[in-house]
Amino acid sequence: MRTIQTSQIVDAVAAMCIKGNTELPADVRARLEQAMAEETAPSAKEVLRQLLENADLAMNTKLPLCQDCGLAVFFVEVGDDVRIEGGNLRDAINDGVRKGYGEGFLRKSACDPLTRANTGDGTPAIIHFDFVPGDKLKLVYMAKGGGSENMSRVTMLAPAQGWEGIKQFVINRVAEAGPNPCPPTVIGIGIGGTFDHAAKIAKKSLMRRLDDTHPDPDIAAKEKELEEAINRLGIGPMGLGGKTTTLSVKMTVEPCHLASLPLAVNVQCHSQRHEEVIL
Amino acid sequence: MAEYKLTTPLTDDDIVKLKAGDVVFLSGIIYSARDAAHKKLFELLDAGKELPFDLAGSAIYYVGPSPAPPGRPIGAAGPTTSYRMDTYAPRLHALGMKASIGKGKRSDEVKAAMKEHTGVYFGATGGAGALLSNSITKSTVIAFDELGPEAVREMHVEDFPLLVINDSHGGELYAVPDREAAGIK
Ligand code: SF4
Numbered sequence: 373m374r375t376i377q378t379s380q381i382v383d384a385v386a387a388m389c390i391k392g393n394t395e396l397p398a399d400v401r402a403r404l405e406q407a408m409a410e411e412t413a414p415s416a417k418e419v420l421r422q423l424l425e426n427a428d429l430a431m432n433t434k435l436p437l438c439q440d441c442g443l444a445v446f447f448v449e450v451g452d453d454v455r456i457e458g459g460n461l462r463d464a465i466n467d468g469v470r471k472g473y474g475e476g477f478l479r480k481s482a483c484d485p486l487t488r489a490n491t492g493d494g495t496p497a498i499i500h501f502d503f504v505p506g507d508k509l510k511l512v513y514m515a516k517g518g519g520s521e522n523m524s525r526v527t528m529l530a531p532a533q534g535w536e537g538i539k540q541f542v543i544n545r546v547a548e549a550g551p552n553p554c555p556p557t558v559i560g561i562g563i564g565g566t567f568d569h570a571a572k573i574a575k576k577s578l579m580r581r582l583d584d585t586h587p588d589p590d591i592a593a594k595e596k597e598l599e600e601a602i603n604r605l606g607i608g609p610m611g612l613g614g615k616t617t618t619l620s621v622k623m624t625v626e627p628c629h630l631a632s633l634p635l636a637v638n639v640q641c642h643s644q645r646h647e648e649v650i651l
Numbered sequence: 652m653a654e655y656k657l658t659t660p661l662t663d664d665d666i667v668k669l670k671a672g673d674v675v676f677l678s679g680i681i682y683s684a685r686d687a688a689h690k691k692l693f694e695l696l697d698a699g700k701e702l703p704f705d706l707a708g709s710a711i712y713y714v715g716p717s718p719a720p721p722g723r724p725i726g727a728a729g730p731t732t733s734y735r736m737d738t739y740a741p742r743l744h745a746l747g748m749k750a751s752i753g754k755g756k757r758s759d760e761v762k763a764a765m766k767e768h769t770g771v772y773f774g775a776t777g778g779a780g781a782l783l784s785n786s787i788t789k790s791t792v793i794a795f796d797e798l799g800p801e802a803v804r805e806m807h808v809e810d811f812p813l814l815v816i817n818d819s820h821g822g823e824l825y826a827v828p829d830r831e832a833a834g835i836k
Pocket of ligand 1: 438518730778
């Protein structure tokens with residue numbers, strides 16, 4: 373058994389929230405630079421130029437990249453041989469969010485869904501736990517903005533609709549969202565599981581690096597097929613037209629019920645803020 | 652596509668010349684308001700009370716800034732998605748609002764109101780909140796402080812960079828998705 377103190381978790385989470393909101397990850401930056409080189413339309417180029425300048429400015433001033441510092445979403449892998457000391461793991465993560473969003477001058481965007489009263493400190497975080505072999509604690513954080521999240525959908529297709537039905541639904545969703553989710557977007561897709569699980573694995577897909585390749589060549593090819601089709605929509609950066617409507621499509625496929633074909637499309641903006649730490 | 656420098660309060664003459672795709676650098680005072688603030692503004696209007704700012708010639712910015720760190724007038728301050736304010740915008744245009752600033756599509760009702768009352772919808776670059784804050788020189792909460800990031804702020808802007816998305820003649824800048832090229836029905 374390895375012991376990890378909750379105080380260490382609080383500090384690590386706070387640091388991730390601040391870094392995640394002020395430093396654009398290298399994989400996202402590289403993809404935006406590539407898009408800028410490929411675009412020919414002046415308006416598309418100008419948007420991408422502004423986004424890169426914004427990233428430099430955020431890095432230098434420690435201002436957040438975007439005023440919407442998101443809901444704090446975590447995927448946590450707890451090693452079987454880890455013991456948390458000093459309190460509860462969920463509380464420690466929320467304490468870290470409170471600290472990071474406070475000390476980092478990040479916007480607190482969590483509110484009661486009915487009264488709309490702001491919770492005041494950015495909590496509660498959305499936390500997904502998993503248990504894995506080993507003696508490490510892995511925390512993956514994402515600042516998930518509301519504008520792009522609002523464009524996301526879950527649907528239950530009929531099995532007969534198959535891959536063709538999936539393609540139609542995903543591309544239509546992106547077409548209907550148009551300029552709203554701050555394109556160029558990243559599209560996280562969850563196929564399989566149950567209604568709730570499809571949404572969770574769609575979100576988990578967004579935690580992947582933009583430049584990775586899915587280990588299953590068939591799924592990797594399907595991700596490419598969707599990415600190319602979406603980019604043929606021509607929505608472009610900020611919806612002003614262009615070749616780059618999505619930066620990347622990431623898919624997770626898991627078994628489902630014989631009667632179902634659950635599909636979730638989680639839309640993420642160009643401000644693809646993700647961080648991870650292993651304790 | 653033309654480039655203009657405009658100063659608030661905006662006049663019909665300022666708006667009529669604008670065409671979708673024009674670049675505008677806006678200076679003067681603009682007011683921030685998003686979902687919760689609009690709801691409260693409408694409660695005031697319905698009760699026949701005065702609004703915290705003069706709508707005549709005004710520009711409303713759909714933004715909920717992040718907190719100002721020491722030494723800066725404001726935190727990151729980019730636009731939020733505008734369609735959520737579509738139910739409110741037509742009445743505000745009828746009462747004198749000249750411009751709204753946000754990102755994303757507007758409803759047909761808002762477009763019709765801009766035609767009828769000579770209004771314009773400007774887009775600012777979504778997700779460029781740090782960069783856009785550079786054009787805001789001063790920001791003061793003037794109403795609904797309890798709403799935190801959603802409070803109404805009076806913002807002084809200098810050459811705030813905007814694009815005309817919908818003009819007062821029915822013109823629109825956003826690209827129409829090419830469904831056929833993407834292979835969807
Ligand atoms: S969609 Fe993303 S980039 Fe756009 S305003 Fe929201 S969080 Fe920021």
